[in-house]
Amino acid sequence: MSTIVRVKPSxxxxxxxxxxxxxxxxxxxxxxxxxxxxxxxxxxxxVSDPVEHLKASLADALDFYPPVxxxxxxxxxxxxxxxxxxxxxxxxxQDVPYPYSDVPEGDSESLGPQVELTLxxxxxxxxxxxxxxxxxxxxxxxxxxxxxxxxxxxxxxxWAKVARxxxxxxxxxxxxxAHAPLRYFTEVDAAPLVAPPSDASSHFPPAPPPGPPAPATxxxxxxxxxSLQTLxxxxxxxxxxxxxxxxxxxxxxxxxxxxxxxxxxxVRCRRGADAGKEKMDMFALSMDGRDRSxxxxxxxxxxxxxxxxxxxxxLPVDTLLQKSPEALSYIAGTIRKELQQxxxxxxxxxxxxxxxxxxxxxxxxxxxxFDTMLTNWARFxxxxxxxxxxxxxxxxxxxxxxxxxxxxxxxxxxxxxxxxVLALEEGAAELMKGDEELLKYGKFVSRWVL
Numbered sequence: 001m002s003t004i005v006r007v008k009p010s011x012x013x014x015x016x017x018x019x020x021x022x023x024x025x026x027x028x029x030x031x032x033x034x035x036x037x038x039x040x041x042x043x044x045x046x047v048s049d050p051v052e053h054l055k056a057s058l059a060d061a062l063d064f065y066p067p068v069x070x071x072x073x074x075x076x077x078x079x080x081x082x083x084x085x086x087x088x089x090x091x092x093x094q095d096v097p098y099p100y101s102d103v104p105e106g107d108s109e110s111l112g113p114q115v116e117l118t119l120x121x122x123x124x125x126x127x128x129x130x131x132x133x134x135x136x137x138x139x140x141x142x143x144x145x146x147x148x149x150x151x152x153x154x155x156x157x158x159w160a161k162v163a164r165x166x167x168x169x170x171x172x173x174x175x176x177x178a179h180a181p182l183r184y185f186t187e188v189d190a191a192p193l194v195a196p197p198s199d200a201s202s203h204f205p206p207a208p209p210p211g212p213p214a215p216a217t218x219x220x221x222x223x224x225x226x227s228l229q230t231l232x233x234x235x236x237x238x239x240x241x242x243x244x245x246x247x248x249x250x251x252x253x254x255x256x257x258x259x260x261x262x263x264x265x266x267v268r269c270r271r272g273a274d275a276g277k278e279k280m281d282m283f284a285l286s287m288d289g290r291d292r293s294x295x296x297x298x299x300x301x302x303x304x305x306x307x308x309x310x311x312x313x314x315l316p317v318d319t320l321l322q323k324s325p326e327a328l329s330y331i332a333g334t335i336r337k338e339l340q341q342x343x344x345x346x347x348x349x350x351x352x353x354x355x356x357x358x359x360x361x362x363x364x365x366x367x368x369x370f371d372t373m374l375t376n377w378a379r380f381x382x383x384x385x386x387x388x389x390x391x392x393x394x395x396x397x398x399x400x401x402x403x404x405x406x407x408x409x410x411x412x413x414x415x416x417x418x419x420x421v422l423a424l425e426e427g428a429a430e431l432m433k434g435d436e437e438l439l440k441y442g443k444f445v446s447r448w449v450l
Contacts, residue, residue: 001094007055007126008088009062009069018066020075021082024179025355026306027145028080032117034125034141035152036400037382038107040100043134044391050136051093051128053390057163058089058126064162064173065155067304068124072143082123082146084177090115092127099133106448109401112139124155138389139400147304150288153380154301156387163389172301179305182352184293190349216406216423219432222449223258223442224417231441232257235329249333255411256339259285259374260331262409262420265438266372266428267320270407273427276371281317284310284370285335289348309351311342312370323437373405377412398448414449417442 047053062069066084075081092113103111113125123143130136142152154173161168176183223231232254263283270276289309290298298307315334319327341347383394396415404410404423411420424432433444 002092004090004092005055006088007058007062007091008086009066010059011063012060013063015063015066018084018177021067021084021177021179022075023080023082023145024181024305025358026181026308026352027179029306029308029355030144033144033402034115034117035144035149036112036139036141036402037152037156038111038137038139038398038400039382039387039394040396041136041138041389041391041394043136046391050389050391051130053163054126054128054138055091057389058091058159061155061159061162062089064158064168065304067146067177068155070123071120072123072145073120080145087122090122090125092125094127095130097132100131100135100137101133105446107398107400111137112400113141115141141400144306148288148306148308149377149380150290150307151304153382154304158301160387160389165390174302174304177304181289181298181303181305181307182349182356184298184303185345185349185352187294188345188349190346190353192350192353216404216408217426217429218404219422219424219429220445220448221420221422221438221442222414222417222445223420227441228254228258228418231261234325235260235332249336252332252336255376255378256332256335258411258418259335259376260328261437261441262374262411262422263372264320264328264331265432265435266407266409266422266424267317269424269428269431269435271317271321272431273425275425275428276317278371279317280314281320281371282312282314282369284312284373285339286373286375287311287339287343292343292345292348294345309348311339313338372407372409374409374411377410378418381413383413383415396448417449419445419449
């Protein structure tokens with residue numbers, strides 16, 4: 001049996017209520033969904049009542065982040081707006097009579113808070129489950145139209161800091177809640193875009209058929225830190241920047257190598273299952289632009305909103321299907337070259353200006369132009385000390401019931417390596433389980449790696 005209470009800001013800071021926050025075009029590039037993070041903590045005697053401890057610290061943390069305690073509604077001009085109305089956060093508590101080890105795959109949808117994708121509902125929700133073994137699951141859901149993962153992580157880190165009894169520096173939280181990212185790029189000169197961000201309209205796939213898409217099969221693929229280093233070394237000797245076969249790149253990151261591996265495996269298995277006919281595969285890599293703002297003025301917790309500006313690129317399917325190490329190196333080099341170009345502040349500014357020039361963009365209109373999409377969460381140490389709520393860092397984390405779009409990929413840190421979640425058509429997923437190149441570097445796992 002579970003109980004639900006509404007946790008509201010404590011009011012200790014007595015701050016003025018922020019003005020209504022109109023959503024930006026970047027906020028609604030994705031369909032309406034919730035970011036879900038499930039943290040798992042070992043039993044500890046450091047806090048006598050972890051649930052009450054979490055409630056009290058959450059109330060204080062909401063003082064620092066009034067929009068998180070608010071709701072999403074149409075504003076006076078009809079535009080979707082976040083109101084810092086002190087609505088509060090739905091906080092669910094449940095004690096279960098079985099140990100955490102009995103949870104299938106190490107995570108389940110039932111562990112997360114129940115949320116509604118409706119207007120005038122809370123934008124953040126929490127559920128805490130206490131298992132008979134003493135393990136505690138802290139599961140949160142954040143409205144993606146309010147903020148992206150970086151903003152969600154910033155808030156959770158502030159909540160954890162409050163829970164540990166540490167002082168929250170005013171400089172570590174936003175001082176302006178407006179979803180107006182270009183204010184950080186006023187000194188950047190950018191030529192206007194004359195085409196969508198992919199800049200390759202002739203390669204756009206046809207519009208999807210009417211009706212809901214077929215459900216994707218999600219696989220979890222784990223690659224250890226040592227194998228990831230081997231993968232990078234297998235690519236690096238061929239990226240010497242001396243010829244066209246290297247795409248002019250002299251260095252790649254391990255992330256470039258991993259992205260190349262996953263991208264071409266996805267295309268290979270889809271083509272093997274007759275799930276793709278295009279001659280080009282358009283690829284989108286979700287990229288947080290905060291660190292690219294001049295002086296990094298937008299980074300370090302200064303912006304609660306969406307600032308994901310995808311890096312986009314395309315390669316011939318014939319190139320992606322080549323199995324040689326040289327081809328893998330070429331793909332990794334292409335990724336590095338495009339990232340070097342597309343992470344420039346002037347390019348980011350131009351893309352944001354393009355989005356702002358299209359006020360009637362439908363949710364997902366730009367995202368749907370891509371064949372393969374990858375989101376890299378590996379830079380977030382979600383099981384690290386920043387998310388210690390007073391009884392130690394998490395054992396690990398999972399992403400709950402997030403259903404990735406078909407051909408979507410999420411990369412995240414795991415214990416001893418990187419866990420990759422891949423969503424494919426059923427036939428392609430079956431082929432991927434036996435893919436020789438993927439199995440050379442890693443393995444498929446049934447449970448979340450904590």
